[in-house]
Amino acid sequence: MISGVLFFNQKGENLIFRQFRNDCRPRLSDVFRIQVISNAQVRSPILTLGSTTFSHVKHENIYLVAVTKSNANAALVFEFLYRLITLGKSYFGKFDEEAVKNNFVLIYELLDEILDFGYPQNTETDTLKMYITTEGVKSERNVVEDSTKITMQATGALSWRRADVKYRKNEAFVDVIEDVNLLMSAGGTVLRADVSGQIVMRAYLSGTPECKFGLNDRLLLDGGEPQQGGNKTGSVGTAKTTTRAAAGSVTLEDCQFHQCVKLGKFDTDRIISFVPPDGEFELMRYRATENVNLPFRVHAIVNEIGKTKVEYQVAIRANYGTKLFATNVVVRVPTPLNTAGIQTRTSQGKAKYEPSENYIVWKIPRFTGQSEYVLSADATLTSMTNQKAWSRPPLNLSFSLLMFTSSGLLVRYLKVFEKSNYSSVKWVRYMTRAGSYEIRF
Template identity: 25%
Template sequence: MSSCLFILDELLEPLISKNTKPVRNLPDIIKSFKESWTPTSPPIITVSNWHYVYVKRDALWFVAAIHYMDEKCMNLMMILFYLDQLYYLLKNYFKKELLTKLLIIDNALLVTELMDESIDFGIIQMTDPSIIRDYIRVKINNSIATGNNSNDDSDDSDTESASSKKNAKSLGSYMPSANNLTNLWKGYSTKDETLNENVNNDNFENNDDETYINSHIARTTTMAVSWRTKGIYYAKNEFFLDVVESVQYLMNFKDKVIRRNLIHGQIKCKSYLSGMPTLRIALNKILQDDKQFLGHAKFHQCVSLNSINIKDLEKDLEGPNDISNKNFVNKKEIEFIPPDGEFVLCQYELRRHVKDPPVINMTSFDIKPNFKKFRVQISLKIETHFKRQNSTSLMTIKIPLLQLFNDYKIDLSKQPRFKSDVGKVLFNISEDFLIWEIDALKGGHGENEKGMVAEFFLFNQEEYDRLQEEAKISMNPPPLRNGPKLEELYEEMHENEDAEDTALKMKTQYVFMQFEIPYSTCSGLKVEYLKIEEDLLKYQSFPWVRYKTLNDDEYAFIV
């Protein structure tokens, strides 16, 4: 049981304070946390009579304070999990990739109400956005918050879903009249009556309808299918399934030692289906009894345990009374009732074999100085290891230059030169790295190799002294210089750098890679079939399946 909750900014100043139990002096409680916290503090801090549990997400701190009198009934792991779920609940409401200080301040009322619904007297109640959204209908204020950081997909499927959502009449946004809704829930209405009836929007504001809806919402949380409300209706019934895999790869290029080689996968779904549909999905990993996938996959609560523990079911089937279960084992499919809106059906983590080449492999990285011509070249080559018919839609490679500028005296008064087989090369002068941008890179198995070369000029002291002497003697003005003065910009941006930080950065120089490969999965996971059934409405549905492979935050080569 938590006594109070706080949301703090990056300076540990309170943005939202919430009492879950009668507690005095909230400013003193959070002040004690601020004074006792250090960068090396564990996620649970005890100060005098208080236990502080906190998590940091984006630039915000989510803190729960527990009084010592509640020690007997507190579950620290549950509180940690609740703080993490509260963060994702806010992200779901605001539809942002990052939560900011301004966003929380502008929507303080909404954040407070979400806390009220998700926790009661220090006891966690519910954090499912699809259900809480029907309770709380406060309008989001985006007047001061800057920019929309959400990643909007540009595919046709999402465009169609956006138009269909405008016509969607779900419990959280738009409802038919109470009489029609009653018939729909009780199963009296037919498909034509339900799908083709034009509903007047004025009925939604009727007090009787509101009372009826709210009473049904309260019952939903106690039902077996608590993640989905009844009475959901969409003009166009669609279901989107995205298999997104992030590849984590870290290799010491000099020693050829692979430190990490993992696949972090998610099956993300967007459900815009009417009624209470049942979905059946068959994955090739389950059909093939992939032990690694079955052992590391975590499914949504809507998926029953019988759908996951297929191997255990085969051992438990003994008598003739288990014919239905045997048929299920033979099908090896996942059956579930989906929540409304967006949800993650499955999360999994797979280890790749050491001998499996990375999706994008760096084959060479060289720094070659030529002191006779006062030049130094950086060359890099990469090759692809995925299906030939696929290609990257976005790809960026960041090449560090800090070690180069430290080992050699670079003359930036002369423009550096770049050349690449594909894409373009940019020079980020503020952060000391090159950016190699590639629009599309086709797949292959080592035969598709591309490279780039960057050439910098070394400082020539003799040439510099000669030009200075000529400038003193000559009566002509110095020649006009075109382009930016990079040497002045570089000195201005790096004049206040700390020597210790620079030395620390030079110890580990990484070549980072960012890429996106649509229509492909690194693990080979495939949806064999997806079937949607709704026994009451029996409508036509449109399932969509996509695949995508991305880089993880840690996809790099140590050089």
């Protein structure tokens, strides 16, 4: 699949060259240097010359390049490159040119371990650190003690988790984090509204527990089947479904699961069943474009009085329940470039004119549900000989809102099963944030 992996610095110097197949020649490093690094017009991360394809990503001050000759899975190649960056960070702290030069021997060792004849293998950091360390070669006794663990990781099903994990207190924390995006017209019509969500879990559970996760009342699939990442161990590709899943009255699209999720059970029982990695990981990623619950409604009136004055009237109302409250609510209202001064009045919070950004910044530390606050402002403009019409860019809103989801997604249950039958404590938290939340006026 991958014929070779190359590292370059910004000057085009080849730092790492590791070939896995005979069709990857050293002269290819010169081709990439000339065609990509020296060519400022190149913007695409994929360059195909004849039968050779260069897939590259830039991180810090280095280029990571995968060379392929066959019709390879491009998504899998880039997933591998980003996993390689994550692996480098975990070993070296900061993965840059200096780290590559100081640890090139270890990098070659890692490449030989995670790629077998160009096919991605196990890229899990915890597993690799069991027998590849930055301190040097392990003692013979440690090698014997770890041999059974290495064998299990190499031949078993759980490359992402060790079997000897132990905790005094068994806990699982689940965070449902959503970024809501909105573009509303001046007339109040929603032009675009969608939610980008993720379910992040922190599992501090002993042994190898099996967790079952339920969303809303039911979970259905419409269309094709979810697909597993295409590699031998499943350690690089994550489980993905390009179909649409409906959770009760909630419609989720582009669902993407962590590799630990058993997609067979998801298909038959509509239950997310998995053996979690130890610590923090992203269980699921999704999008929602239907029935989006907008946490805030903003109504803005802007009047231009001649060429010397602009009047603002901005009202913002919270659409969520009275028991909830948002924090760090910031409304940025754009002003003309020739603004000389601003006078503001607010019913809540503080407003300040930021000349360097051409914005009135209105900050409300705590916004209780079902409340409505108003900002009134007068902008004084300077006269200009060649004055252009004001483009009126949209105002934007940022906020954080706990225990609320714009998609309507709810965690119905989280069950933990382990052979020792220990009791565990589960915590669920919801967080909605502003992605691109813009209102035209």
